[in-house]
Amino acid sequence: MKNLQIKHHLTDSVMLAYSAGSLPEAYSLVVACHVSLCAQCRSALEGFDALGGAVLEQSGKSELSAGALAATMDLIANGQEPAQEVSYEKSDFPVPLQKYVGGGPEKVKWRKIGGGVKQAILPTANDANVRLLYIPAGTAVPDHSHGGLEMTLILQGAFSDEIDRFARGDVEFGDEDLTHTPIAEVGIDCICLAATDAPLKFSGLIPRLLQPFIKI
Ligand SMILES: [Zn+2]
Numbered sequence: 001m002k003n004l005q006i007k008h009h010l011t012d013s014v015m016l017a018y019s020a021g022s023l024p025e026a027y028s029l030v031v032a033c034h035v036s037l038c039a040q041c042r043s044a045l046e047g048f049d050a051l052g053g054a055v056l057e058q059s060g061k062s063e064l065s066a067g068a069l070a071a072t073m074d075l076i077a078n079g080q081e082p083a084q085e086v087s088y089e090k091s092d093f094p095v096p097l098q099k100y101v102g103g104g105p106e107k108v109k110w111r112k113i114g115g116g117v118k119q120a121i122l123p124t125a126n127d128a129n130v131r132l133l134y135i136p137a138g139t140a141v142p143d144h145s146h147g148g149l150e151m152t153l154i155l156q157g158a159f160s161d162e163i164d165r166f167a168r169g170d171v172e173f174g175d176e177d178l179t180h181t182p183i184a185e186v187g188i189d190c191i192c193l194a195a196t197d198a199p200l201k202f203s204g205l206i207p208r209l210l211q212p213f214i215k216i
């Protein structure tokens with residue numbers, strides 16, 4: 001398979017927290033999914049695990065190994081060289097996510113949130129939440145800011161915002177200082193996985209008009 005050109009990775013502090021088991025479930029899911037797609041962060045995380053002597057229980061590591069083994073067996077059966085990485089079809093979800101959804105994108109129970117954008121909030125512990133977002137190609141997600149830390153992993157397609165371009169495998173971090181308008185690229189609908197520790201605040205016209213008065 002063609003390796004993903006991942007440009008935006010996890011931070012050391014996030015990997016440390018994940019390795020120590022102190023990251024809320026919602027963020028841990030995003031980390032596990034990124035790590036399953038990214039050899040660089042996977043090896044960095046192994047370093048953190050060795051450092052902390054922590055045991056990886058919740059990560060996608062063992063699942064990945066199982067998946068990699070199955071993929072290797074398939075390739076051997078087909079008389080091909082085993083690939084270095086687990087191959088995912090465009091429509092597939094990383095294994096850790098499949099466990100939450102019960103399969104791939106076709107299993108997601110989407111709810112429309114306006115402008116053609118759909119979301120599905122996944123069941124996790126209450127200290128943070130994680131949702132799948134479906135953004136039709138060429139569509140903008142309404143302006144929003146974040147009450148806390150938002151961690152977004154792109155699973156399909158790509159979007160660009162005021163910060164940069166983010167494609168499959170990339171992670172974007174946002175906080176209360178970031179108000180951004182991600183626009184999905186033309187060509188393929190964008191699907192991403194976003195964890196937050198507070199609800200996203202969408203800043204529509206009326207809230208924006210009121211804001212100067214509220215902030216006095
Ligand atoms: Zn990475």
